[in-house]
Amino acid sequence: LVQCKVETVSGDLATLECRASIFDEGDAVALVEGDQARPLGVVVTGGEHVLVRLFWGVELEEGAEIWLREAEQLVSYDLQLKLLRRYSGGELTEREKRAFRVFFENAIKVGKIEKRASSYRILEPGGREGRYELDEYQRRAVERILGLQEGELLLIVGPPGTGKTRVIARAALELAKRGEKVLVASHTNRAVDNVLELLPVEITLRVGRPEKVHERIRPYMLSYKVRGRLGERLKTLEEEIRKLRKERSKLRKLLRELREERRRKGGPGTPGIERRLKEVERELKERIEERNEMLREESEKLVGEARIIGSTLVKCGLPPLDKVSFDTVIIDEASQAAVTLTLLGMVRAGKWVLVGDHRQLPPVFRTLGETVENPEALDPLSAFNRLIERARLRRDETGKGKEANGFAPGCARACLSYEGRSDGEASRAITKRHLHCGGAHITCRPSLATMREEKVKVTVHMPLGLYEKVRARAGSLSLPPQGHVHDEAERTEEEHESCPEGGKHTSPLRVLVHPPSRHTAEREVN
Numbered sequence: 001l002v003q004c005k006v007e008t009v010s011g012d013l014a015t016l017e018c019r020a021s022i023f024d025e026g027d028a029v030a031l032v033e034g035d036q037a038r039p040l041g042v043v044v045t046g047g048e049h050v051l052v053r054l055f056w057g058v059e060l061e062e063g064a065e066i067w068l069r070e071a072e073q074l075v076s077y078d079l080q081l082k083l084l085r086r087y088s089g090g091e092l093t094e095r096e097k098r099a100f101r102v103f104f105e106n107a108i109k110v111g112k113i114e115k116r117a118s119s120y121r122i123l124e125p126g127g128r129e130g131r132y133e134l135d136e137y138q139r140r141a142v143e144r145i146l147g148l149q150e151g152e153l154l155l156i157v158g159p160p161g162t163g164k165t166r167v168i169a170r171a172a173l174e175l176a177k178r179g180e181k182v183l184v185a186s187h188t189n190r191a192v193d194n195v196l197e198l199l200p201v202e203i204t205l206r207v208g209r210p211e212k213v214h215e216r217i218r219p220y221m222l223s224y225k226v227r228g229r230l231g232e233r234l235k236t237l238e239e240e241i242r243k244l245r246k247e248r249s250k251l252r253k254l255l256r257e258l259r260e261e262r263r264r265k266g267g268p269g270t271p272g273i274e275r276r277l278k279e280v281e282r283e284l285k286e287r288i289e290e291r292n293e294m295l296r297e298e299s300e301k302l303v304g305e306a307r308i309i310g311s312t313l314v315k316c317g318l319p320p321l322d323k324v325s326f327d328t329v330i331i332d333e334a335s336q337a338a339v340t341l342t343l344l345g346m347v348r349a350g351k352w353v354l355v356g357d358h359r360q361l362p363p364v365f366r367t368l369g370e371t372v373e374n375p376e377a378l379d380p381l382s383a384f385n386r387l388i389e390r391a392r393l394r395r396d397e398t399g400k401g402k403e404a405n406g407f408a409p410g411c412a413r414a415c416l417s418y419e420g421r422s423d424g425e426a427s428r429a430i431t432k433r434h435l436h437c438g439g440a441h442i443t444c445r446p447s448l449a450t451m452r453e454e455k456v457k458v459t460v461h462m463p464l465g466l467y468e469k470v471r472a473r474a475g476s477l478s479l480p481p482q483g484h485v486h487d488e489a490e491r492t493e494e495e496h497e498s499c500p501e502g503g504k505h506t507s508p509l510r511v512l513v514h515p516p517s518r519h520t521a522e523r524e525v526n
Helices: 072-088 094-104 136-146 164-177 189-196 215-220 222-265 271-305 339-346 383-398 424-433 466-473 493-497
Strands: 002-010 013-018 028-033 036-045 049-054 065-070 121-124 128-133 153-157 182-186 204-206 308-312 326-331 349-356 413-415 456-460 485-487 509-513
Touching: 002 271, 013 065, 013 271, 028 072, 036 072, 036 271, 049 271, 072 094, 072 339, 094 339, 094 349, 094 383, 121 164, 136 153, 136 164, 153 164, 153 383, 164 182, 164 189, 164 308, 164 326, 164 349, 182 189, 189 204, 189 215, 189 308, 204 215, 204 222, 215 222, 222 271, 326 339, 339 349, 339 383, 349 383
Parallel strands: 153 349, 153 413, 182 308, 182 326, 204 308, 326 349, 456 509
Antiparallel strands: 002 013, 002 065, 013 049, 028 036, 028 065, 036 049, 121 128, 485 509
16 A cells, blocks of 8 residues: 555546655556545556546545555456446447347357458568568468458467467558557457567557566557657656655745744744745646646547557556547457456457467456355356357358368358477477367478577476376377476477478477475366
8 A cells, every 4th residue: 555645636637646656657546445445547657746547437635645556456357347237237339239249149240251461471570571471371360350340250269389479460460551440459468569569669559557568568658659759848847847846845844844943932934935835836736737738638649540559458448548449459368368358358349359279278267255156157268268169169050160270151260270389299299289170280380590499498397196197198298207307309400391481499398397296286187
């Protein structure tokens, strides 16, 4: 908890003087009253003097002493519950209703159109056109995205290393070139950043908390661009604010000392100092409001101009994006996002692309009790996994389940089948675990040009009783005896040459398997 004093309030912007600098741009904060906390707003600028954009309906009094805390998880729950209440209360717009119908009414409308891209080259950092091109599956996925119409859905399926990030970046850029406004979202900052760094900074905007964002993404940040645009005007104004705050602090201290002296010894009043203090506070308020309005106007202008905006699913429901509409939303790592969290992003756009891998980790759910009456309520299926299952049923009903890689007309899935991150043995293990899209196999296509020479150490911690089960089912992974280090044999030059260019490669693999822990509960291997 941090104690703060409300310095100024102007419209939905409040400046708070905090006793500790723990809040930064993009933080969601809550007002703490007794043992209760309620969402207050989103931090625009951090530091000791925090500028907060207040949520709708929140009121603060200037001069009031308040307690604040970081509240992203609280705000996340609040946003999801509010969205569900709007749905049950019939308050959604027609566009928002279409997103809900996908999950709650099985109203999946699948695009059948494919449109060619202006380029299929792999994008490099900053949006530069690379030397190599997307593979055939990645191309088809991009074309399926470009062909989507209002109210249509597409699922992009692929295990690690099949180029999902490349597909998202190329598709987002192509849509932007066609005049669309695109939202790239995920439940993690990392996934958003991986895409955005491949896009041109001139048309791309990143909204979020800077210290949770990689350094190379900072030029994409809203705050970075705002300050760049305002330049000397903002610097001059903030310098005036700094000097006025410093003078106010000195006058307050002097006034306290003189009042204490008068109380002990008697003497004249301090009307001149009090008058000057009021003048400084008035000027300070005017300068702060002027600066805040500059920041607000420039932020709204940048958000309006950006063709591609990247944000976490929670942040896209908060200022300055809460009132922004998009043509297409592309949600990465959708297999790890719950239905309600995914809907926070889907309701913002008319066309939806969910990218993920239903064989990877599902979302994590927490419950208030150890048991519930309806166990299905805790079924850890993500939004992506649910849609994958429905797409499978739809495919079986249409009788097109045997057509390769889900590219049959009317299929909701587009699959990526060339894996370029691992060697042949690891790729075969992935294929064994990931039978995507009607049994399509994953093919090894690592890039010799980007192959790393050093060995990558993978440490595996195994719970009691799990090791032997994993070892028995690992197949081609050839796990070593427990507690030993296994150095996988390096491939021959002929094997390297048999893998075409087009992806990253990590080889050979070094695995250290720790002995089972007696303190970890045994779990079944699914």
